Amino acid sequence: MALVLTTLAQPAIAATTYPLTVENCGVKETFTQAPQRVVTVGQHETELLLALGLEKKISATSVWFGPLPDALTARGKGIKKLADNAPSFEAVTAQNPDLVLAQYHWHIGPQGETGTREQFASLGISTWISPADCIGKSVTDSSNADGARSTPFSIAEIEREISELAAIFDVQAQGKALNAALKQRIAKAQTLAATQQTRPLKVVFWFSSSRLKGDPWVAGDYGAPGWISNTLGLKNIIDSHDEWPAVTWEHIAQAQPDVIVIAEMSRRLYPADDVAVKKAFLNDDPVTRNIPAVKKGHIIVVPAMSLNPSLRNVDAVEAIGEKLATYQVER
Known part of the structure; x- marks a missing residue:
């Protein structure tokens, strides 16, 4: 009974109200519904969507350093891979995506190796760059450069991306649970290291x-x-x-x-x-x-x-x- 009461006492997580406008790396994107067909340009973005339970939304992926972690292998099985490295603009648009997610700004930023955000927008395709590659960094760096940071990276940037994408896809409960799990794992590792x-x-x-x-x-x-x-x-x-x-x-x-x-x-x-x-x-x-x-x-x-x-x-x-x-x- 106590468990039931605890569950009932928790506030419900509100669903996303569309249209939803989100500012991402200096660009405002408006979503009239949850994206249905997504191409990921970067392994992090692929793994983030899988961790949120959105594998059915992924039409194709690209830019890989290695295999998926064990916890995501089953969810990622069978997802189409366009390229291990940067895919072409034509290869991405051929998937008819309504959203392209990129891990690095050099892939779809001002000098995008795959294409620019403006090019995708001209075809009605929304874009997203991981905030971790924009916050505290210049997004005008030349293509394919890691660059320098003016402020230190923090896992809070990843937590922010989780929350924002969870809102875009209307899976806020999954986003909240994922962030909570990350915090618990970090705290446990810190305790071990301190001892x-x-x-x-x-x-x-x-x-x-x-x-x-x-x-x-x-x-x-x-x-x-x-x-x-x-x-x-x-x-x-x-x-x-x-x-x-x-x-x-x-x-x-x-x-x-x-x-x-x-x-x-x-x-x-x-x-x-x-x-x-x-x-x-x-x-x-x-x-x-x-x-x-x-x-x-x-x-x-x-x-x-x-x-x-x-x-x-x-x-x-x-x-x-x-x-x-x-x-x-x-x-």
């Missing part, structure tokens, strides 16, 4: 490199890995507002990181996209093999998607936090 650490461990996040022996792309402290570090009480050794600056291994070695987090991805544009290649380099190179993290084997592998602003940032917090717990006796 294990005796001092702030120094960390570096290695995404990839254009040349294996060249300067690696590592995470600055204003992007998603900066939020991950702060959430777990770690100290990112790269002091930069750029999301993925190229930094010399000599500079990294001098900072003596305790932990190295490396990105795992299916993409193979560069040799360092491969985790095995990354690990072999770290252990063989005369500069990197003496880094404390390498000598102690404190190398943590996480999916590349979890190091870019997305739902997966919480996955990274959990995975890194759990791994850090096993280092307790060595601190």
Whole structure:
């Protein structure tokens, strides 16, 4: 009876009233109904719709770093994939979408690699760019550039996107539940990290490199890995507002990181996209093999998607936090 009363006492979540106008990355979009046919240009947007239970709305997807997480695999089975990387404007419009969701502004922004928002609007197609790629960032950066942030990324930007898309698709209850689940998981990971650490461990996040022996792309402290570090009480050794600056291994070695987090991805544009290649380099190179993290084997592998602003940032917090717990006796 108490459970029944508690349920009855909760206020009902109001349905969306259409037309609904939402401002997204400086552009106002008006929806007269919940979108029915969506093309996603970015894995984060695909996973967000799946997490909201909107898989039947996805006509096609594109831009992938790797497989779906286990929790979303069943929902994402059979969804049409246009391309692993950026699809063409023609390929997207051929799906007859009423909405195109993009993870990065360089795909459908002012210099869109796939097309501009104006081009889609001329065909009556609404567009959406993840707010995490606009808030605190310039949206006029040249195409295909990660750019710099003027304000640090926060998971609040992902929570905001969840709420806004839940309203657009009229699934507010699912959005509220998803945000609540993320908060609970973050709090649990923070508690675990706080009980294990005796001092702030120094960390570096290695995404990839254009040349294996060249300067690696590592995470600055204003992007998603900066939020991950702060959430777990770690100290990112790269002091930069750029999301993925190229930094010399000599500079990294001098900072003596305790932990190295490396990105795992299916993409193979560069040799360092491969985790095995990354690990072999770290252990063989005369500069990197003496880094404390390498000598102690404190190398943590996480999916590349979890190091870019997305739902997966919480996955990274959990995975890194759990791994850090096993280092307790060595601190």
